[in-house]
Amino acid sequence: MRIGGHIFMALSALVLAMPIVVVCAAALNGGRSMFFPPRDATLARFGEFFVSEPVWTNALTNSVIVAFGAATLAVLIAWPVAYLLWSTGSKLSKALAGLGSLPFAVPPIVIGVGLGFFWSFTGGLGHIWSGVISHAILLMALPLVTISIGLQSIDRAHLDAAATMGATERIAFRTVVLPQTMPYTISGFFFVLVLSFNEFIVIFFVSASAYSTVTLQIFNSLRNGYTPTMAVAAITFLTVSILVFAAVARWGDLPRLMGAEQSKK
């Protein structure tokens, strides 16, 4: 049974890794088309992706702008909502949190279409800033959850202690609430960052082909067949994801963020 369990987990990991490994290996192809296993292995495609091909470097720049902008914005909106929910628990704050989670809960194509219409009426369609806002709206449910978990993990006695030592609510916020929830805030930021980087449907509708992110560029190239350069993008994204989540696991309590019980030390 134990051995069977290990085999099952290993098999799952293998299937999970298979397509990713294939994509990554394809990046080494020397020619213009994808082969697996790769032929004439070379690293030239990395140069194309990061330096010489404007199509890809522009897409990468756009992806980075959208991802960082959306992550920052999502955290900035999610923080006050989570804080109001935690400190007051009022009906209004619950409604706000519910609304904030809505875009993430419906099929992405629906919110993509909706935001596409919204921007076409407000004149944001095809601008990169509207892409930033759209991703922040779509993904703010994530920092909302992580920050709420962080706030709930604050011992109320810490706030009482700060008060008996002369801290006003404002100072207590700066010296107790903020430092103690920082790991959770950063986790939320990174979750948005990574998912925005990889998101396709919503950015597809709101970009209106005026600009491309990496995922859009890949999708556009799908019809003309694959090029190994696309695989370089995949490697880049995978590396970023793993680094980010490893960082979250290293400095935060990943199992708890994912909903496991408080760690037993």
Added chain:
Amino acid sequence: MPDLILSGVSKSFGSTRAVDATDLTFAQGQLTALLGPSGCGKTTLLRMIAGLEDPTRGTIRLGDEDITGLPAHKRKFGMVFQSFALFPHYSVRENVAYSLIIGGMAKPEALDKAQTLLDTVQLSKFGDRRIGELSGGQRQRVAIARALAQEPQVFLLDEPMSALDAKLREEMQVELRLLQQRLGITTIVVTHDQREAMTMADTIVVMSNGRVEQVAPPKEIYHKPANAFVADFIGKANFFDGVYRKDGVEIGEQAVHVPANFAAGSPVRLAIRPESACLVTEPGQNCIDAQISFVRDLGPVREYHLRTDIGPLIVEYAGTDGMERVAGDKTLVHLPVEALRVYPRAVA
């Protein structure tokens, strides 16, 4: 430093009354223990004194100044919490300096003063540690130093020993009492442990069900409990329900001689501590027939569990009485008049 005076302070949460109208004076420089079972309102009372809860009614004064409406961060009474509530994201020294720095003191100066306080609680070398690296006892010392850093007028401790193991608890009680006496600071300790209260307090306030039952020095609380609740809660006691007759209490067929100020015929409860009763061989006043049902030797004391006409009764001897009695023996138990206490009894 002025006295802390509560007049008519009460607290309700919704429809439940946590603390009944309470009048108390905490004399300056004294250590007072709020003692009672859990849920008796002692912690709520402490939190009202700290300013963490608003009283529903009544006023709190510090000397002549009314501080009832003053928020906790303006009262700045140092407080030690049950969980210690030390900030894990700051070092030990920064925790102690917290109140000074947010109070506007320059950082180097504040950290110097924090170091002095750490010396006082014998943690000189631990200033740069993280809270997670300290043992329970060390954390408690840090919590005490942190609460004292702002030189509070009143020092509050909420169950400060409950997170420590039994042996360390006794040591810390003595240490805390010595520190408090050296500083001469008005101190209020909430506890449910009577030994802790007796060890540290000048005055004990016994509470139950949101009410103050008795306010007195430890000795008096033990030897002259004001009512049956206090007698039962502090130490051990045997109780017998009966009716007051002239110069004594009638329990069933048995009369016990004990003069007290009650009207004849009123229902009363008779109490005696196990160590005050004794087993005798010769009949005399207040000597009652008894049969031993169980004997246990606890080392420093030996306990006899008796069956008598007035009900079950426990007698305790310090050391040995030289007589080897065993379960089943018949004997007499003597209830000395001066050790008996009579309390009114509510009739259901």
Added chain:
Amino acid sequence: MTIADDIKMAPAAPKTPAKGVTPKAALYAVLSAVMAVFCIVPFILVIVISFGRKVDGAGWVWAFTFDNYQRFFVGILWPDEVTFLYLQQLGYSFYFAIIASVLAVLTALPFTLLLTRLKRRTQAIWLVFILASLSMSEVFIVMGWDILLSNNSGLPKLFQVTGLTQWLKDVGWFQILREMGLANPRNVKFKPSEFATILTMSYLVWPYAVILLYPALSRLDPSLSEAARTMGAGRWTITRTVTLPSIRLPLMGTTLLLFVFLLGSYVSISVFATPDKQTTAVAIYSNIRGSNLDAPFGSAQAVILLISASVCLYFGHLLNSKAEAR
């Protein structure tokens, strides 16, 4: 960070707030406005436009007509002519989403159970791996499977080179594969096919299934199954009588969420499904961004998809609150 730094960051003491408007009330107002504009208006727009009318060659105009919905359910020429093409597309949306989500949950369940029994440190490493694959864009995953399943490289090539194809032909199973549309005369052929579509969709949500099941499974009380063991229950009996009943609700809730997510999946279907088995999501795309340029009809389809999803989410919510009430 030290206290002094934290304090320096603290803004100056608040000025006495203007009468009537406290900072908290202002914050509420701003947040409510943001949420209303960005989280409600887009949905309302979709609903409103779904009642609009397409104008030939000139996009569409505001209107209030049920034509788009009529077209969806019975076709535009009704009652003279009836077509269920669009209902059939919705049917395929459900078909693919149901099979893929159930498949994902059924395989993720034993994996997650095993995962929660590992040491916490090891769990964290697995979670990093799973989160990384979860965040991989649909386009990468489709690309990966596309290469793996393509005829001139990947698995079919592997089948041929290792002689597996010949073996399949020898034992006669090759003919069965051909009938299922998974082979051409010379070799096995995996795409386009339902098999490839469902495989990719299932793969897409599998990490989500693990992440969603993880909280419920990691809170399972081990003493329950230990108690069952002391009463003589075997491993399988424990799973059947203790573990499964206590996670029935999260299991169904997870399946529902994944199902809703997959209703809108686009890339895998447009690449792997045969043209006669396209779904509503693909139709929405081609109406709004594609060649049809029929935003009102696309919106109507989006509304129907949204309603389907909401109904499922509502049942999921009911299940959840039931689970919490227990």
